[in-house]
Amino acid sequence: DAKTTQPTSMDCAEGRAANLPCNHSTISGNEYVYWYRQIHSQGPQYIIHGLKNNETNEMASLIITEDRKSSTLILPHATLRDTAVYYCIVRAPNSNSGYALNFGKGTSLLVTP
Amino acid sequence: NAGVMQNPRHLVRRRGQEARLRCSPMKGHSHVYWYRQLPEEGLKFMVYLQKENIIDESGMPKERFSAEFPKEGPSILRIQQVVRGDSAAYFCASSPPSRPSGNTIYFGEGSWLTVV
Numbered sequence: 001d002a003k004t005t006q007p008t009s010m011d012c013a014e015g016r017a018a019n020l021p022c023n024h025s026t027i028s029g030n031e032y033v034y035w036y037r038q039i040h041s042q043g044p045q046y047i048i049h050g051l052k053n054n055e056t057n058e059m060a061s062l063i064i065t066e067d068r069k070s071s072t073l074i075l076p077h078a079t080l081r082d083t084a085v086y087y088c089i090v091r092a093p094n095s096n097s098g099y100a101l102n103f104g105k106g107t108s109l110l111v112t113p
Numbered sequence: 114n115a116g117v118m119q120n121p122r123h124l125v126r127r128r129g130q131e132a133r134l135r136c137s138p139m140k141g142h143s144h145v146y147w148y149r150q151l152p153e154e155g156l157k158f159m160v161y162l163q164k165e166n167i168i169d170e171s172g173m174p175k176e177r178f179s180a181e182f183p184k185e186g187p188s189i190l191r192i193q194q195v196v197r198g199d200s201a202a203y204f205c206a207s208s209p210p211s212r213p214s215g216n217t218i219y220f221g222e223g224s225w226l227t228v229v
């Protein structure tokens with residue numbers, strides 16, 4: 001699976017949009033971009049995923065560049081409960097590890113009042 | 114639809130004892146994964162199972178650790194003769210049967226093992 005690069009940490013004011021970038025310049029054509037987050041002392045939570053089109057759900061939006069080498073997760077109105085570590089993971093449907101996710105270090109997002 | 118259920122949520126064991134962690138996948142999910150998170154560290158893949166089969170155990174320590182996912186009942190992660198270094202959060206995840214477009218993996222809330 002392709003490697004991803006994320007900033008170590010970011011701050012965001014409550015009520016503002018949080019834009020979390022991810023670089024995945026070696027992504028292959030069949031690899032999806034997944035986003036998870038882990039709030040302290042909880043299990044990882046699935047947020048959203050996409051292949052090449054932008055995606056939106058009740059939690060967030062995912063913007064993938066046309067060349068697919070980077071993406072941005074957008075939390076439109078961040079709340080204090082969005083403080084968490086956010087993981088961008090690139091994953092192929094037929095990876096040798098049976099679709100297991102490889103978590104990197106992620107971005108630690110702090111939402112401030 | 115209940116999520117991935119793990120129990121116990123917290124477990125304390127003395128050195129040398131055995132720890133058994135259980136995981137019931139989401140309804141309709143036939144794939145189970147176990148991950149470990151050591152204190153202040155990232156999530157590390159341990160093992161991937163389907164019903165009655167271990168598909169990938171490349172992340173499992175070679176000794177004392179084993180996992181199973183029987184035809185009936187939950188998946189079990191078993192740690193024999195626990196040592197203090199086994200103290201960690203153990204997360205189970207599940208996903209539905211494979212699709213060409215991939216499948217989303219959902220996690221449980223974890224089991225926190227403390228070895229004293």
